[in-house]
Amino acid sequence: MIPLQVQRFIYRPGRRLYGIIVEAFSKPGVLASISSIMAERGLDILYSTALAVEAGERGGIIFLIDFTDSDVTPQAIAEELKALDFVEDVTIIEPVVDGFLIDDATFPIMLGRRRALILDDGMLRGIFISFR
DSSP, rough: OOOOOOSEEOOTTTTOOEEEEEEOOOTTTHHHHHHHHHTTOOOOOEEEEOOOOOOTTTEEEEEEEEETTOOHHHHHHHHHHHTTTTTEEEEOOSSSSEEEEEEOOSSSSSSSTOOOOOOHHHHHHHHHHHHH
């Protein structure tokens, strides 16, 4: 099995990390088109997640990207993506410091239609032990 990673941050010292959030209308090929643009520019997608929506509805795709080995800027990619007919908006997530990227643009965390809280197993154990 492959574990599900819920990446809210990435730390890679010495790397040019940026996040890009694409708000787009769902139709076949959207993810492939966006990924192809990034691949053609030599960008390494470290993490991505997409909101599943019905065809024709607006959803979001989050990309955490390593720009280190590419000459392209996040702003240039954002402009190129905005030119696609199915893209409504593009937001760039800037690194906190070089090599440290936090997704602070997508909030709240949702599980279906309900707000969710992510706790690691150590925190969860601590909560249960303190209630004893």
